[in-house]
Amino acid sequence: MRYLFFLVVLVSSVSFAQKAKEKVKVNKVEKQIIRDGNDLYKQNNYTDAEVQYKKALEVNPNYEKANYNLGNAIYQQNRFKEALPMYDLVTKTSDNKLTKAENFHNMGNVFMKSKEYAKAVEAYKNSLRNNSKDDETRYNLALAQKLLKNQADNKEKDKNNKDKNNDKKDQKKENKDQNKDKKDQNKDKKEGDKGDKDKDKKGDNKNDQNKDKQGENEKKKKNPQPKKNQLSKEQIKQLLEAMNNEENKTQKKVNAKKARGRKVKQAKDW
Numbered sequence: 001m002r003y004l005f006f007l008v009v010l011v012s013s014v015s016f017a018q019k020a021k022e023k024v025k026v027n028k029v030e031k032q033i034i035r036d037g038n039d040l041y042k043q044n045n046y047t048d049a050e051v052q053y054k055k056a057l058e059v060n061p062n063y064e065k066a067n068y069n070l071g072n073a074i075y076q077q078n079r080f081k082e083a084l085p086m087y088d089l090v091t092k093t094s095d096n097k098l099t100k101a102e103n104f105h106n107m108g109n110v111f112m113k114s115k116e117y118a119k120a121v122e123a124y125k126n127s128l129r130n131n132s133k134d135d136e137t138r139y140n141l142a143l144a145q146k147l148l149k150n151q152a153d154n155k156e157k158d159k160n161n162k163d164k165n166n167d168k169k170d171q172k173k174e175n176k177d178q179n180k181d182k183k184d185q186n187k188d189k190k191e192g193d194k195g196d197k198d199k200d201k202k203g204d205n206k207n208d209q210n211k212d213k214q215g216e217n218e219k220k221k222k223n224p225q226p227k228k229n230q231l232s233k234e235q236i237k238q239l240l241e242a243m244n245n246e247e248n249k250t251q252k253k254v255n256a257k258k259a260r261g262r263k264v265k266q267a268k269d270w
Contacts, residue, residue, distance in 0.1 A: 026060060026063055029059065030056050030059050030060050030063060030066070033052055033053075033055050033056040033059070034052070034053070034056050034063075034065060034066060034069065036052050037049045037050075037051075037052030037053045037056070037069060037073070038069070040052060041069070041072070041073060041076075044076075046073045046074075046076040046077050047073075047077065049069075049073045050070060050073040050074060050077070053066050053069050053070035053073060054070060057070065062093065064090050064093060064094050064099065067086045067089055067090050068086065068087070068090050068099070068102070068103060070086050071083040071084075071085075071086030071087045071090075071103075071106065072106070074086070075106065075109075075110070080109075080110045080113045080114065081110070081114070083106070083110060084107060084110050087103040087104075087106045087107045087110070088103075088107065090103040091103045091104055091107070091126075097130040097131060098130070098131055100126075100127075100130040101127045101128075101130035101131035101134060101137070102127075104123050104124070104126040104127035104130065105123070105124065105127040105134070105136070105137050105140070107123040108120045108121075108123035108124040108127065108137070108140060108141075108144065109140070111123055111144075112140070112143075112144060112147075115147075115151070117144050117145075117147045117148035117151055118148055120140075120144040120148075121141060121144045121145055121148055124137050124138075124140050124141035124144055125141065128141065
């Protein structure tokens, strides 16, 4: 609430009376135009007052009071930036310290409206250099300094938050990369385990085949099967018996032949 109160009580010097002494000589026509403009200004008719002040400046461009009043009329229409050149011109051309102080004060108000607090602080300081007894300017200076500090603190806070957000983004990205790497590792491990399982399966199949083959061999040993074109024991036995019979027959024939050809010894009669 205190901060808002400060903004509400920001003092504008546009209500300052035109007390400065004119640097250049003005005639009655110009003065009358200014008076007409001032009457409109007092009625809050700032648009028509602006027109009157511009007319006076067409006659005399160096008319400090006309420039100051024109700046105030434009300021009251919330065209703050447009009012700034009029105030600045008077601070450079006027030799009257009170006139300078008033214009520097109003320049400070313009900078406050645009939140250019550093420039506002400098403008209020320049106003006090020309009129150190102005409490309104001193108050506005204190407010501008406070707002400038708050602005700097907020910038620093925003910077820190931005850095923190960047750190969070970097950490998030790093975590994402780590999760991706972990996922890839798990995938590789899964594929590796699958390959090992396939190998084990193949090995088991091979072992099963070897076992089956070994079992078949054992079975063959226990129950030998005749090879193709191989005689069985019974056939071999029959064949051997047949061969023996043939051999016996042959032997008998041979013996018979031998018996017929051998000379038989006979006893001699002498």
